[in-house]
Amino acid sequence: MRLDAGMVERFRADGFLAFDTGIPPNEIEALRETLAGLHSANVGFEEGALFDAMGVDDGTTPARFPQILHPRSFAPELIGSSYYRVARDIAEQLLGSELRFKADISLMKPARIGETTPWHQDEAFHDPDFDYDEVSFWLALQPVDETNSCMAYIPRSHKGPVLPHGFPGDDARIHALECVGGFDARQAVLCPLPAGGCVIHNQRTLHGAGPNLSDRDRLAYVLIFDRVPTPAPLARHFPWRTEHRTARERRELEWRRHGGLLVHLWRQRTRVRLTSVRTLLFDMRRAARAVRRMVLEG
């Protein structure tokens, strides 16, 4: 599948775009069943892959926004999905042939208790020493609208800088970040979608979503593609990154210290692209940082 010229232009202008993937309903249902199965089996909790993005995530209260990082590691059947092929083709159209597959994430908003996703820019989670070019695909695995947490965007917000972020309720233990100023939420555009509908945004587009007030769990499957980040031309500081102390990170660190690092590096092998010295240096820097954190922190 390819986007037509008008769609590409709208994505570049607004920073987001909704479209229908055309993936048959039985394949959407199969993706939903696979991901729902991983969530109900609590897969990946010990290693920090499963976490509650909107709670303190100590496992004592029902999770309000459970997410699984890299669900492909736990359900390899996700790797060959039509969704991956559709997303990859479109990502190549938008990012060029040097694109890389960065990550997949399963996003669950449990029926009735699924929490609001605060306004944020994905780049606020990233290392400010680099500049990014990425596209995130958000696939609806059931119909979504305002009642069950469809995505909402601030058009053209991707043309501005990374805005100041903090933590929901000022609690640095919470994984989610919240943009704390510099935008007008009244400009928000909601993106209701049918099952199999998809919305894409880039790393700087401001977005959020409401709570899930419906009687059915809301599931979305995210795929992220990027180009290798380049050094940022101007120094930037994201103070919220240094203050962030989540239970997910602690679990991940413990797991890596007890042998998980090798498993992690083995899984990462498919993401490393030895296309240039630049990509190699970037991947080596990331690996060195993972080892340094493991040795120094904990």
Ligand SMILES: O=C(O)CCC(=O)C(=O)O
């Ligand atoms: O699904 C949601 O509520 C939020 C998703 C999100 O923030 C993202 O895909 O970047």
